Amino acid sequence: MIEFSNQILNEIEQKNRNFHQHKKEYIRHAKEIILWAEPRIEELNQHLKTHQFRTEEEEIHFFKKVKPKIMAIVIFYKEVLRIEVAKPPGKVLQNKYYKNALEKSTEYFKKEPKIYKYYRANAETYDTLYFTRDTQKDVLETENFHINIDSRITTCFDYKIAKIMAAEAIANFIEEQIAHLHQPQKEKPFLSKWQWTGSKTDLTELIYALHTKKSINNGNADIMEIATDLGKLLNIDLNQSIYRNYTDIKSRKITKTKFLDALSESLNNKILEEER
Template identity: 40%
Template sequence: MQGCCTDFFYEFELEVEHIKKTNANPITQAKLALEYIEIKLKELFLWLEKFIFNSKEDEIHFFKELKFKITSKYIFFNRILDIESNSPSNSKKLKIRHYEKALNNCFQFSKQDKEFYKYYRSGSSHNDHFYFVRNSEKQTPNLDISLINFDKKLCTSHDVKVANIIANDILEIYLEEKIEEINNSCNSNHHNVKSNLNWTGSKIEMVELIYGLHNLKMFNGGNTDIKEIANHFSKTFNIVLDDSIYRSFQDIKNRKTIKTKFLHSLSENFNNKIIEEEQN
């Protein structure tokens, strides 16, 4: 089974990379990629209708480890086409907000089916015979199948979910790079001055502080995007935040007890300092 698929997926990946490298415009790139992927999907589905797997293990391997290589790209480029077609044309600030909104939608995706998301991310396999075997009794009715036709001969209950997870991962990277690209162009005319101040706390503590200040609209009356603030903090305090700021914010939101541990500690310690000095 693996032998007959290896060449198909290898050639597919090469052609998609070629399309990406030879077309700089993201809309053109997405359209050409989708045209090609649709052709390859039809080929794959025709093959699947006739092919008989040698074992359940082979079938699980195909639907869990291989099929998403093409279906995730189809989902990804459809989303790119939608995002870029609706992107503001002139304002860099509006573009960043547009990409940040799309990025936030990516982060919300992991909350839609927490049980399976955790199962897949953790590398679990004990339910593979339910999730990745066709005509399984355990079907999931609320699949996101707007882009790919659901057919019991061609899909399992969860292989489309895997494709969505992978597409989401690729989309996050794409959006973070677009935001970084715009911010770099905004800062290209500024001279970098090496600061002697070094942040000695953790990255997530700085992220907590940045989001706290941003939420209170402490910079430019709230008209500065979070990434720009993070870039300035990175340069001023010699700490590499890069794109981890978005993931760190998700970690902060997912805390079980006190969400803003650093800000809480900051406030508590400062109040204690004031009380201590007043008593002396």
């Protein structure tokens, strides 16, 4: 039974990490985890009905550390599902909605101050009372639902700890959503449909010609900035190669501006053909 519960805990913690790494589709992921977890918890409860722990320490560890972690994750996802399904549209309404949800998420701490302080202090004084099944519990400290719950599968206080852990996780989740609403929208990356199909050296000629002619910002523009922006527009990365390309252009023996001359000739030929 211990091995089975540890397996459930390891698997559900891994699923929980995956959920927080993929911060989209909260509803779908929450449903998947709940549907995965519930039959395993039911199976775990069936084992608990007949299982006898070897020592009191082992029983305390299970009901204080293991089972609450499993249950807290399930409670957390049920609450995430409830919150996200009812979330209104629009940032203003969502901000107000999340703040109300955050206030509600902390109510359990106020309802159970004694056990909350015990949990936060990682205290051990009342572990035998709180986390073993055979001890008589104070009727004032038990949940109403505990009357109808099989005492072989819970000590009541393991559920209280799970609720506290879940409430902390929910508060963190809601705070993340509120912070996300206040983040400035990231600009979408520029995507151009144009593709430069000449050589990098050809484009270098054109860039230097435009710069030399002062056709861009009256010549008050850096060559690399022009190359970078034209590169984005034409889906070609010149990087530092523009300087090397310019050196190659200057070292030509015959015609320095081979591409520009070809451009001029091509345009002149088109004009002459159209005038015939």
